[in-house]
Amino acid sequence: MSAPVTVALATLGCRLNQVESQEIGALLEGRGFRVVEPGARAQVYVINTCTVTGRADFSDRQLIRRIARENPEAYLVVTGCFAQTDPEAAAAIAGVDLVVGNQEKYRLPELLGSLTKRARPEVVVAEIGAAREVPIAPFARVAGRSRAFVKIQDGCQHRCAFCIVPAARGRSRSQEPKVVVDQVRTLAAAGYLDVTLTGVDIGHYGWDLYPRTTLAALLRELAEVADLRWLRLSSVLPSYFTPDLVDAVTTLPVMAPHLHLPLQSGSDRVLRLMRRPYHTGMYRALVDRLAAALPLDLIAAPSGYGLPLVPVAELDPSRLDLALLVRNLVDNAIGYTAAGGRVDVEVRAEAGDVMLTVRDTGIGIPTRDLPRVFERFYRVDRARSRATGGTGLGLAIVKHVAENHGGTVTVTSELGAGTTFVVRLPRERLDTAP
Numbered sequence: 430m431s432a433p434v435t436v437a438l439a440t441l442g443c444r445l446n447q448v449e450s451q452e453i454g455a456l457l458e459g460r461g462f463r464v465v466e467p468g469a470r471a472q473v474y475v476i477n478t479c480t481v482t483g484r485a486d487f488s489d490r491q492l493i494r495r496i497a498r499e500n501p502e503a504y505l506v507v508t509g510c511f512a513q514t515d516p517e518a519a520a521a522i523a524g525v526d527l528v529v530g531n532q533e534k535y536r537l538p539e540l541l542g543s544l545t546k547r548a549r550p551e552v553v554v555a556e557i558g559a560a561r562e563v564p565i566a567p568f569a570r571v572a573g574r575s576r577a578f579v580k581i582q583d584g585c586q587h588r589c590a591f592c593i594v595p596a597a598r599g600r601s602r603s604q605e606p607k608v609v610v611d612q613v614r615t616l617a618a619a620g621y622l623d624v625t626l627t628g629v630d631i632g633h634y635g636w637d638l639y640p641r642t643t644l645a646a647l648l649r650e651l652a653e654v655a656d657l658r659w660l661r662l663s664s665v666l667p668s669y670f671t672p673d674l675v676d677a678v679t680t681l682p683v684m685a686p687h688l689h690l691p692l693q694s695g696s697d698r699v700l701r702l703m704r705r706p707y708h709t710g711m712y713r714a715l716v717d718r719l720a721a722a723l724p725l726d727l728i729a730a731p732s733g734y735g736l737p738l739v740p741v742a743e744l745d746p747s748r749l750d751l752a753l754l755v756r757n758l759v760d761n762a763i764g765y766t767a768a769g770g771r772v773d774v775e776v777r778a779e780a781g782d783v784m785l786t787v788r789d790t791g792i793g794i795p796t797r798d799l800p801r802v803f804e805r806f807y808r809v810d811r812a813r814s815r816a817t818g819g820t821g822l823g824l825a826i827v828k829h830v831a832e833n834h835g836g837t838v839t840v841t842s843e844l845g846a847g848t849t850f851v852v853r854l855p856r857e858r859l860d861t862a863p
Contacts, residue, residue: 442479
């Protein structure tokens with residue numbers, strides 16, 4: 430009896446890619462293949478790629494070439510979003526034998542019938558817009574993790590200006606509730622008591638099913654799964670938070686007190702340019718509602734850098750609602766751009782206080798000159814500050830925070846690399862801020 434064919438799965442990108450690699454591994458093992466660790470020697474290498482940014486495409490190509498170079502005799506498969514959106518580019522990389530689209534990746538066991546190296550790669554990539562269902566691929570083991578991810582949805586019906594995901598994933602489609610519940614029940618019985626529901630646009634869950642259902646209804650079904658301790662949501666757009674969903678995430682005991690709400694930009698003009706389905710007023714109202722019912726440290730608001738974010742001319746630091754930002758949005762990063770450089774604002778909790786970090790790439794000050802130069806910068810307005818070589822925005826934000834909320838300011842800087850301001854803000858002061 431011959432030994433089973435060994436397969437190594439290398440995964441790039443998002444949590445959805447990670448769970449799909451788990452599903453592919455389970456399908457392969459069910460057909461007699463043996464899945465090994467990503468860095469182990471194998472007869473087949475499957476690279477599950479990402480394409481959300483140009484940098485992601487570069488990383489895809491880099492990993493594919495490295496694996497092909499280090500394993501010239503192995504059969505090399507490229508799948509995932511890079512394979513879906515640019516199969517010709519994937520097939521043109523030396524050493525690649527098979528290019529498989531996002532929907533076709535679930536047929537991988539049958540596509541690996543012959544492992545003979547090919548002179549020209551086979552390309553099996555269909556039009557993703559035609560996909561109407563989420564393939565069923567149950568698994569009971571998550572390699573190297575104590576928390577499991579479960580795919581409940583794929584695709585997206587939004588068409589944000591900066592996003593390639595609809596071209597890579599197709600339109601929104603949901604997994605049947607029974608399939609999801611059975612998968613979570615299997616994982617809980619196997620000892621995975623912390624489960625995160627993931628997908629591309631999970632707030633849209635159930636709208637395409639018949640009979641139609643909702644994410645809130647699914648959460649209530651999953652809350653009844655025996656032994657499940659925590660249930661989490663990967664990311665949900667603010668526009669999907671109906672009263673029913675707000676009630677589910679804030680009252681079901683099984684729901685972990687953590688929410689991931691994409692912000693992308695603090696400018697309504699930029700949100701319109703991005704074609705995002707919400708505005709800052711909607712976002713603020715939702716955060717207020719959720720913060721009243723959840724621990725304040727556990728709402729995260731990522732921002733994206735697909736477009737230039739808030740121009741300096743549009744941001745008045747005196748209008749920055751820092752009390753709301755710091756009280757409710759921890760582990761948050763917001764980016765601003767200007768002709769003089771870029772400013773990133775990050776908020777995190779530390780030892781009972783709040784640490785606000787502002788990095789301004791437009792200001793570079795030799796360390797020996799910091800005390801003198803910073804004092805001069807602190808006294809001038811944004812327009813004069815920009816004229817001296819920096820954006821001035823980072824300094825303006827720090828100045829506003831220090832004057833209105835107190836705290837201590839630490840400054841580090843390096844000529845050519847920018848300046849970092851760290852403000853330590855006492856939590857109790859912010860909790861009572863107007």
